[in-house]
Amino acid sequence: MTVPEPARAVVPEPARAVSPVTVGVFALQGDVREHLAMLEASGARAVPVRRPAELDAVEGLVIPGGESTAMWKLASAFDLFEPVRKRIADGMPAYGSCAGMIMLADRVLDAVPGQETFGGIAMTVRRNAFGRQIDSFEGPIAFDGLDGEDGAEDADSAGTAGTLHGVFIRAPWVEEVGPAVRVTARVTAGPGTGRIVAVRQGALMATSFHPELTRDPRVHGLFVRLVRAAR
Amino acid sequence: MSTTPTPGQSDAAPQLGTARVKRGMAEMLKGGVIMDVVTPEQAKIAEDAGAVAVMALERVPADIRKDGGVARMSDPDMIDGIIDAVSIPVMAKARIGHFVEAQVLQALGVDYVDESEVLTPADETHHIDKWAFTVPFVCGATNLGEALRRIAEGAAMIRSKGEAGTGNVVEATRHMRQIRADIRRLATLDESELFLAAKNLQAPYEIVKEVAATGKLPVVLFTAGGLATPADAAMMMQLGAEGVFVGSGIFKSGDPAKRAAAIVKATTFHDDPDVIAKVSRGLGEPMVGINIDTLPESERYAGRGW
Numbered sequence: 001m002t003v004p005e006p007a008r009a010v011v012p013e014p015a016r017a018v019s020p021v022t023v024g025v026f027a028l029q030g031d032v033r034e035h036l037a038m039l040e041a042s043g044a045r046a047v048p049v050r051r052p053a054e055l056d057a058v059e060g061l062v063i064p065g066g067e068s069t070a071m072w073k074l075a076s077a078f079d080l081f082e083p084v085r086k087r088i089a090d091g092m093p094a095y096g097s098c099a100g101m102i103m104l105a106d107r108v109l110d111a112v113p114g115q116e117t118f119g120g121i122a123m124t125v126r127r128n129a130f131g132r133q134i135d136s137f138e139g140p141i142a143f144d145g146l147d148g149e150d151g152a153e154d155a156d157s158a159g160t161a162g163t164l165h166g167v168f169i170r171a172p173w174v175e176e177v178g179p180a181v182r183v184t185a186r187v188t189a190g191p192g193t194g195r196i197v198a199v200r201q202g203a204l205m206a207t208s209f210h211p212e213l214t215r216d217p218r219v220h221g222l223f224v225r226l227v228r229a230a231r
Numbered sequence: 232m233s234t235t236p237t238p239g240q241s242d243a244a245p246q247l248g249t250a251r252v253k254r255g256m257a258e259m260l261k262g263g264v265i266m267d268v269v270t271p272e273q274a275k276i277a278e279d280a281g282a283v284a285v286m287a288l289e290r291v292p293a294d295i296r297k298d299g300g301v302a303r304m305s306d307p308d309m310i311d312g313i314i315d316a317v318s319i320p321v322m323a324k325a326r327i328g329h330f331v332e333a334q335v336l337q338a339l340g341v342d343y344v345d346e347s348e349v350l351t352p353a354d355e356t357h358h359i360d361k362w363a364f365t366v367p368f369v370c371g372a373t374n375l376g377e378a379l380r381r382i383a384e385g386a387a388m389i390r391s392k393g394e395a396g397t398g399n400v401v402e403a404t405r406h407m408r409q410i411r412a413d414i415r416r417l418a419t420l421d422e423s424e425l426f427l428a429a430k431n432l433q434a435p436y437e438i439v440k441e442v443a444a445t446g447k448l449p450v451v452l453f454t455a456g457g458l459a460t461p462a463d464a465a466m467m468m469q470l471g472a473e474g475v476f477v478g479s480g481i482f483k484s485g486d487p488a489k490r491a492a493a494i495v496k497a498t499t500f501h502d503d504p505d506v507i508a509k510v511s512r513g514l515g516e517p518m519v520g521i522n523i524d525t526l527p528e529s530e531r532y533a534g535r536g537w
Binding site: 028030031034050065067069070074077078098099110111112127128133135136137138140167168169190213 | 243244245246247248249251252255256258259260261262263278279280281282283284318319320337340341342343365366367492495496499500
């Protein structure tokens with residue numbers, strides 16, 4: 001019969017068993033700090049990305065809220081646009097909120113002339129679709145697949161619906177999606193009822209709203225699981 | 232494959248104009264440049280240069296100084312024209328205390344109201360009760376107490392006042408250093424000392440306590456007032472601004488489009504002198520500056536409001 005070892009300093013290992021994933025936040029403009037904090041709270045190592053060399057060091061990328069026109073201009077001016085587009089096309093997991101959703105869309109309506117996006121998600125997004133700032137709102141959203149144990153494994157299943165608090169600021173919505181895109185949330189009350197506000201396509205996700213402005217890290221947690229699964 | 236999620240319990244009515252969507256709007260502007268424009272054409276130039284928002288007004292501060300007289304809210308036709316011209320947010324200025332100008336701006340659909348000392352104050356005692364509006368407000372401040380009084384009145388964003396229309400950054404520097412130093416000092420105090428701090432700051436205790444605990448304002452802090460060059464913008468960012476307003480500095484300069492784009496880039500890479508050096512080349516004439524000590528007291532805008 002074995003006698004248990006006396007209580008030596010046994011460090012609980014689960015957190016250290018896998019090295020944390022490194023997730024970048026596209027940091028040329030927008031609410032970068034809030035995304036960094038959410039990613040850290042979700043167990044990732046979070047770093048701002050403003051230069052191509054910083055992009056090379058990350059396993060996934062969050063594109064924050066902000067102004068998509070300014071992000072496009074700055075990314076082009078500082079040679080970050082093509083590298084990000086290529087990483088996404090090559091399969092790097094990415095998550096965009098609000099302006100980030102626009103940047104991940106293959107097609108954009110109400111864009112400025114010549115406006116380019118990184119693309120990656122087969123969807124058409126309309127900028128400022130909910131209206132101007134006086135129309136900005138918050139309210140509960142039913143989000144599909146939020147509480148799945150493993151983001152990658154349940155990617156093609158129905159997942160579990162969880163309620164979260166949606167904060168919409170001059171928000172876009174998704175007008176239409178391709179067959180590979182899974183709609184994960186629609187507006188359920190108010191003038192925009194029925195509009196698509198969250199989607200997922202493989203390791204790419206986008207939301208019209210800003211979970212980073214709440215205290216609820218579950219959307220970022222889902223993304224961190226996607227990044228980990230893509231290793 | 233598109234599936235529709237189960238609606239669940241999510242049929243509560245959406246809420247408009249909450250503190251979170253007002254303050255959140257300003258969070259989205261961080262790291263960006265907001266530019267004063269007086270025509271739709273200027274607004275387009277600002278958008279093309281990478282501005283995150285434009286500020287619509289009838290005259291830039293440098294012209295308000297030159298022309299004198301009472302400066303007021305802009306003509307609604309001009310604001311409509313600017314809203315139609317660009318896809319980025321449009322802000323507009325109302326006079327301090329002029330709540331009807333603010334009501335008009337909200338009705339026009341502007342995205343943010345600047346209750347601004349650059350215009351002639353309409354009330355010498357009271358600022359606008361900003362909680363009464365759906366549209367969010369930005370207000371100027373020269374120190375922490377002033378910033379917290381504005382936040383108590385409902386401001387969702389704070390900017391330094393600086394001294395608008397001078398092309399001289401010295402007052403913006405003073406105000407940014409003052410606000411940041413006041414916050415640092417507050418953060419060192421014992422909880423029992425915060426009551427006196429609130430009294431001295433002439434600001435509500437609850438907000439003072441929050442700032443002491445978090446070490447930052449509960450809203451975004453931008454800088455404004457006298458910025459004219461990419462280096463000015465970068466310096467303000469290094470002093471702790473989260474973004475930049477540029478007024479007369481762009482459209483009173485020799486090559487507005489180029490200068491605007493340069494200031495945008497210097498704001499993003501504010502900690503990279505190589506980038507700032509590169510974008511500072513060949514910008515043409517900056518606006519002519521004014522030394523603050525030559526300004527009579529009556530022409531100093533930073534003293535307006537309290």
